Amino acid sequence: MNDVNTTNDVRVLEYQANKLQELISELHNCCKERYSHEAKAFKMPQAELRCLMLFEGHKYLTGIQIAGLLEVAKSRATVIIENLDKKGMVQRSQDPNDARVKLINLTPAGQRKVREIEEFMFALHQQLLDQIDPGQRTGVITALETLRSSMEAVKAQLA
Amino acid sequence: MNDVNTTNDVRVLEYQANKLQELISELHNCCKERYSHEAKAFKMPQAELRCLMLFEGHKYLTGIQIAGLLEVAKSRATVIIENLDKKGMVQRSQDPNDARVKLINLTPAGQRKVREIEEFMFALHQQLLDQIDPGQRTGVITALETLRSSMEAVKAQLA
DNA sequence: TGACATCGTTCATAATGTGAACTATATTTA
DNA sequence: TAAATATAGTTCACATTATGAACGATGTCA
Numbered sequence: 001m002n003d004v005n006t007t008n009d010v011r012v013l014e015y016q017a018n019k020l021q022e023l024i025s026e027l028h029n030c031c032k033e034r035y036s037h038e039a040k041a042f043k044m045p046q047a048e049l050r051c052l053m054l055f056e057g058h059k060y061l062t063g064i065q066i067a068g069l070l071e072v073a074k075s076r077a078t079v080i081i082e083n084l085d086k087k088g089m090v091q092r093s094q095d096p097n098d099a100r101v102k103l104i105n106l107t108p109a110g111q112r113k114v115r116e117i118e119e120f121m122f123a124l125h126q127q128l129l130d131q132i133d134p135g136q137r138t139g140v141i142t143a144l145e146t147l148r149s150s151m152e153a154v155k156a157q158l159a
Numbered sequence: 160m161n162d163v164n165t166t167n168d169v170r171v172l173e174y175q176a177n178k179l180q181e182l183i184s185e186l187h188n189c190c191k192e193r194y195s196h197e198a199k200a201f202k203m204p205q206a207e208l209r210c211l212m213l214f215e216g217h218k219y220l221t222g223i224q225i226a227g228l229l230e231v232a233k234s235r236a237t238v239i240i241e242n243l244d245k246k247g248m249v250q251r252s253q254d255p256n257d258a259r260v261k262l263i264n265l266t267p268a269g270q271r272k273v274r275e276i277e278e279f280m281f282a283l284h285q286q287l288l289d290q291i292d293p294g295q296r297t298g299v300i301t302a303l304e305t306l307r308s309s310m311e312a313v314k315a316q317l318a
Numbered sequence: 319t320g321a322c323a324t325c326g327t328t329c330a331t332a333a334t335g336t337g338a339a340c341t342a343t344a345t346t347t348a
Numbered sequence: 349t350a351a352a353t354a355t356a357g358t359t360c361a362c363a364t365t366a367t368g369a370a371c372g373a374t375g376t377c378a
Contacts, residue, residue, distance in 0.1 A: 016296055017284040023303040028190040029230075030310045031183060037317070045333060063357055071188075073336050078358060080334095100343045100356040125176040127316065131309035136302075137175055143295075143302030144182040150290035151189045157286065158196070204364060222326055232367050237327060239365095259325040259374045 034124070042117065044087075047072075051080050052089060052106070052114050060103040062095070089113060193283070201276065203246075206231075210239050211248060211265070211273050219262040221254070248272060 039046045047070070054061060054069050061069075067077035081104055084090040089110035095101035106114065132140055198205045206229070213220060213228050220228075226236035240263055243249045248269035254260035265273065291299055 013285065013288060016300060017281060017288050019300050020287060020303075021280060021284045023300065023307060024186070024190060026307055027183070027303065027310070028187060030307070030314065031187040031190075033314065034310075039333095047334065064355080072334085074357070075337075075359080076335055082358095095356095098344075098356085102357070121180060122176060124313070125180045126172065127313050128179060128309055129172060129176050131312045132305060136305055139298065140302045140305055141175060141178050141182065143299045144179075144186065144306070146291060146295055146299055147303070148182060148185050148189070150287055151186070151193075153290045154283070154286050155189065155192065206365065223324085231365085233326070234328080234368075235366055241327095257325085257375070261326070 038117075038120065041120065042113075045083075047076075047080050048084055048087075048089075049117060051077075051084060052110060053117060055106050055110070055114060056118075060105045062101050062103060066104065084110070197276075197279065200279065201272070204242075206235075206239050207243055207246075207248075208276060210236075210243060211269060212276060214265050214269070214273060215277075219264050221260050221262060225263065243269070 035046050039049060042049060050070060051066060054066060063077050063081060064074060066081065067074040070077065070080070072080075081090060081092065085092060088107055090104050091107055092102045092104050095103050129137060194205050198208060201208060209229060210225060213225060222236050222240060223233055225240065226233040229236065229239070231239075240249060240251065244251060247266055249263050250266055251261045251263055254262050288296060
């Protein structure tokens with residue numbers, strides 16, 4: 001009896017681990033498609049869109065902050081900022097307190113673009129919510145929070 | 160009273176849409192990190208790993224099938240297959256029934272690599288499952304399935 | 319048989335990203 | 349205070365991921 005249960009438990013764990021793998025992979029693919037769709041809609045590279053969105057709640061950011069938030073090398077951040085500058089979306093200026101630092105901020109055109117992207121993203125997620133049965137919405141969000149913490153715990157274990 | 164409820168409903172929807180956006184974005188980042196970690200662990204580009212895994216359940220695949228399964232252009236598939244060939248992981252041969260087609264299959268080295276990757280991925284998802292409270296596992300999987308269908312429904316609407 | 323479609327390849331191009339080397343500043347320490 | 353060290357940003361070489369057009373070799377169908 002105990003043996004049978006143990007065997008069953010192992011099978012359930014196996015099934016659930018495989019199911020998780022499959023579902024997470026599919027969600028990841030869906031997101032990839034979504035981001036590429038967004039980039040086409042705004043006719044801008046994904047990296048530049050992500051960079052613009054960092055300014056929500058920040059008047060100024062430095063290059064190193066942007067690199068940290070985007071989780072890329074600072075050399076990559078330099079290029080992204082340069083391209084946004086060329087497009088007139090951001091401005092660079094010297095930090096009066098530290099001559100090494102450049103302060104980056106949105107231009108009015110950049111601010112408009114951020115609002116457009118926000119609206120686009122919000123509409124998309126409203127649509128997603130619409131597709132979820134109202135009674136299940138809280139459950140889905142709670143489950144995602146559980147999954148997120150668990151994934152971060154695994155990441156911490158590996159590091 | 161009705162006005163108050165309507166206003167509340169809108170606020171809840173707004174909150175939930177934003178929460179979904181945040182959670183999905185975080186999960187996506189977690190996955191990206193995971194895939195890049197995997198690629199480093201196996202000292203192979205992600206695209207090649209993904210390609211190898213397509214052979215689970217297939218003895219032979221054609222270039223066009225691989226492009227379709229990886230969701231990339233066929234020119235991209237050619238390059239990935241070429242690199243796997245150079246590494247001795249796959250072989251190319253002529254399809255006896257159609258001279259245009261090349262049949263691609265795993266070499267023994269490729270088969271060994273696939274098993275290694277499978278074990279690695281399975282262990283990782285077992286670890287993830289370990290982090291989820293046993294009572295919540297079914298709920299998390301069900302919620303992910305709901306989310307997946309909803310995301311696919313939105314995608315279908317957009318197309 | 320000719321028109322058209324398909325499979326794989328090659329090439330030009332673009333986006334995303336890293337790491338090392340370098341310049342110009344700050345900061346810390348001997 | 350002078351020297352060692354650290355930090356911010358830039359530049360460059362390189363790798364990976366990806367697309368689309370053009371092309372040759374074949375296959376299919378009217």
